Amino acid sequence: MRRIVFCITCRHSAEEREGPDGVTGGETLARHMEALLAERQRHDIAVDRQSCLWSCLKHCNVFLQDSERYSYLAGSFTPSRETAEAILAWFDLHGASATGEVSFKAWPQAMRGHFIARFPPART
Template sequence: MTTWITICDGCKRSDWDARGANQTDGDVLAQAIETCATKTPVNTRRVSCTMGCERACNVIIQGIDDNGLSKIGYSLGSFDGTAEDAQAITDFATLHATSPTGQVPFRTWPVGVKGHFVSRHLPLPAPIEAEKA
């Protein structure tokens, strides 16, 4: 099974200009997630935009199972870009990686991801199902 955290490194929180930041909040979060993920079975990648600008610090968690079929995926946002955020995101992605379907029971969610879910992405149909459609 493979799970990926896709991180928007272009995200800027709404107070970015007022803070005079010289590094995007998404880049800060991406660096922290990459550090956390080195000790896990989770892969990371960066993109410049996930089109969730109003929420800033967006990530997408998605993966495939041992048969090469997609699993349930999730979009999360409205993070501050802290090390704690990165750890919670990585911990959730690790639970996603060990789940055969990608579904993670609510009772096991890290506290730091609760309230940050934007959407759930249903798995793509299996190839044989797609042919019937």
């Protein structure tokens, strides 16, 4: 199972809770991701929303979850279409690897400096 979980209570920026449209940053970013996946007719990644990921020192937090590989928490994103594209590009590289480890050289520039934590896959 591969999914991207967006913290919908996350701030729009370090300074603002909501964007000009009155929507939180996490919800805005989730909507951008849903639109991107729909345009590309991608059904292999689920988009979920979570009320608070408990990483409130950052804003616009995203949990990149995979049941077979490492999962990652990242934050301090700008809630934009470009950010959604970078997250998806990185997550595709992640999915193409056996362990979920992506060479730093391959990371989209917009993903650098945003990772908070890495989590091992759940063992059954």
